[in-house]
Amino acid sequence: MEIPRRGLAIYTFGNVSAFDRDRGVLAIKPSGVPYDRLSADDMVVVDLEGKVVEGHLRPSSDTKTHIVLYASFRGLGGVVHTHSTYATGWAQTGTPIPIYGTTHADHLAEDVPCTEVMRPDAVEGDYETETGKQIIECFRDRSPLHTPMVLVAGHGPFAWGEDAEKAVYNAAVLEEIARMAFITRTIHPGAARLPDALVRKHFDRKHGKRAYYGQK
Numbered sequence: 001m002e003i004p005r006r007g008l009a010i011y012t013f014g015n016v017s018a019f020d021r022d023r024g025v026l027a028i029k030p031s032g033v034p035y036d037r038l039s040a041d042d043m044v045v046v047d048l049e050g051k052v053v054e055g056h057l058r059p060s061s062d063t064k065t066h067i068v069l070y071a072s073f074r075g076l077g078g079v080v081h082t083h084s085t086y087a088t089g090w091a092q093t094g095t096p097i098p099i100y101g102t103t104h105a106d107h108l109a110e111d112v113p114c115t116e117v118m119r120p121d122a123v124e125g126d127y128e129t130e131t132g133k134q135i136i137e138c139f140r141d142r143s144p145l146h147t148p149m150v151l152v153a154g155h156g157p158f159a160w161g162e163d164a165e166k167a168v169y170n171a172a173v174l175e176e177i178a179r180m181a182f183i184t185r186t187i188h189p190g191a192a193r194l195p196d197a198l199v200r201k202h203f204d205r206k207h208g209k210r211a212y213y214g215q216k
């Protein structure tokens with residue numbers, strides 16, 4: 001319910017799952033049921049083969065993408081896909097979100113990455129699994145724990161975290177970063193990236209070995 005509450009999706013758009021790594025199952029939103037009609041009993045539990053092990057509804061149409069992420073990225077306990085407006089705008093242009101300011105650097109120390117546009121034969125094949133593979137390919141040289149979000153070209157954002165709540169938090173942060181970056185680029189199309197020293201300072205004081213942000 002945090003997804004519509006934060007304005008990250010309307011009606012049936014988007015989906016979220018929570019993974020129990022010990023049991024090898026995830027609970028995911030059912031497909032095509034409006035948020036305001038959802039209850040906890042409607043969640044669908046599936047295994048890593050995509051087989052429904054509990055629940056009376058069909059799982060999200062994006063279930064296979066979630067499965068690829070859990071199977072490939074260690075330490076994930078939650079995955080979310082939204083259609084939040086600004087992040088989707090960047091995704092639809094296939095443009096990584098430049099790291100323009102400290103709001104961005106407080107959460108990740110690089111541009112928000114964007115996948116390649118999917119080839120037509122991949123679209124015709126196992127589309128949702130291919131979407132997951134595109135995300136994995138995009139993270140070949142980066143850490144999914146340090147960069148817990150991605151834009152899928154032509155589609156929209158995915159985010160993740162140690163649990164479903166943290167995943168949705170990261171999706172909300174992504175939307176805010178995307179909105180600020182859009183405004184920054186609109187005011188000044190040639191706006192410079194944040195200098196590396198400021199990127200490191202802001203990222204490390206929240207996430208580095210000697211982090212000192214917040215309370216002990």
Ligand SMILES: O=C(CO)[C@@H](O)[C@H](O)COP(=O)(O)O
Nearest residue numbers: 012013014015031032060061
């Ligand atoms: O992007 C997509 C489908 O491509 C989804 O986000 C839909 O908007 C919601 O699908 P369900 O999770 O309800 O199947």
